[in-house]
Amino acid sequence: MIAMSFILAFVAAVVTERIVEPRLGPWEPEEGSFGHQETLEVAPEADRRGSRFALIAFLVVTVVVALATLLPGAPLRDPESGAxxxxxxxMDSLLFIITMLFGVAGVAYGAGAGTMKGSGDVIAAITKTFSGLAGMVLMLLMIAQFIAYFNWTNMPAVLAGSLAEMLGRADIGPVPLLLGFIVVITLLDFIMPGALPKWAIFAPIFVPLFMRLGVAPQTLLAAYRVADSPVNALTPLMVYLPFIATVAQRYQKKAGIGTVVALMMPYSIAIFLVWTVLFIVWFVLGIPLGPGYPTSMP
Incomplete structure (x- = not known):
């Protein structure tokens, strides 16, 4: 993972410079909402005062949350175990806590900078923000319905089980089997983006199988991580994709999920190929996959 952090950063930079940016061309501000939004000028002194107010508000909320969490018997601890x-x-209120931290800091900045004079300005700012998310909410609704019905049919689990059984019966060596494992996980990632559901299905089947071939469990897990990542940016079932499309529409009105997928395709292909090749080289050379672990090959 340390090696791939540097290598994939370089690969992503090359793909951006050589493929994606030339396809995009120059940005025309009038194509997106950024070209039409009003610019609110804030004097430097007001900006500094607003930033100071935001920092104080952020720290105050942080201290309140810390007191409600860290003290013995605090209300945000588990009432029985104290965990x-x-x-x-x-943990149940973590999303609300994060929202409150940034919300209070934003209101404090507006009050300090003079951009918010009262509750009406706060409500107007919130309304303006959520009005731009209407398309994303609709897309999330449709995707949520599809996922719910798709999971109700148990098709993902049946398909994953069938592919796992077919791959498990293949009488091939460890390297071709690892490659087949990576390809199967990658294909299933389009319909099951979550990492844990797929691993729960495949681990009981493939960990014993690969151990009989002399492949350590951590090696199989490394192969699983290789396959589970590259196509996350391509499947419409990934929850972040509608949000990314909504952000893209601020720069180009006609942008949609298809636009995002087309732009992400070069990244996914390059990362998949480079990551897979490096993993196989790592495995064949017998390089340890972690401190204290045995080498990949027996």
């Missing part, structure tokens, strides 16, 4: 992490009030 903070896990199925606790703190």
């Amino acid at each position: 903070i992490i896990g199925n606790t009030p703190f």
Whole structure:
């Protein structure tokens, strides 16, 4: 993972410079909402005062949340075990806490900079923000309905089980089997983007199989991570894709999910190929996949 952090950063930079940016061409401001939005001028002194107010508000909320979490018997701890992490009030309310931190800081900045004079300005700012998310909400609704019905049919689990059984019966060596494993996981990632559901299906089948071939479990997990990542930016079932499309529409009105997928395709292909090749080279050379672990090959 350390090696791939540097290599994939270089690959992504090359793809951006050589493929994606030339396809986009120059940006015309009038194509998106950024070209039409009003610019609110804030004096430097007002901006500094607003930033100071935002920082103070952020720290105050942070201290309040810390007191409600860290002290013994605090309300955000688990009432029985006193734990903070896990199925606790703190974890259940984490999304609200993050929203409150940034919301309070934003209102404090507006009050300090003089851009918000009262509750009406706050409500107007919130309304303006959410009005631009209407398209994303509609897309999320349609995608959520599709995912719900798709999971109700159990088709993902049946398909994953069938492919796992077929691959498990293949009488081939460890390297071709690892390549087949990577390809199958990559294909299934289009309909099952979540990492844990696929691993729960495949691990009981393939960990014993690969151990009989002399392949350590951590090696199989490394192959799974290689396959589970590259196409996340291409499947409409990934929850972040509608949001990315909504942001893209601020720069180009006609942008949609198809636009995002087309732009992400070079990244996914390049990352998949480079990552797979490096993993196989790593495996064939018998390089340890972690401190204290045995080498990949017996």
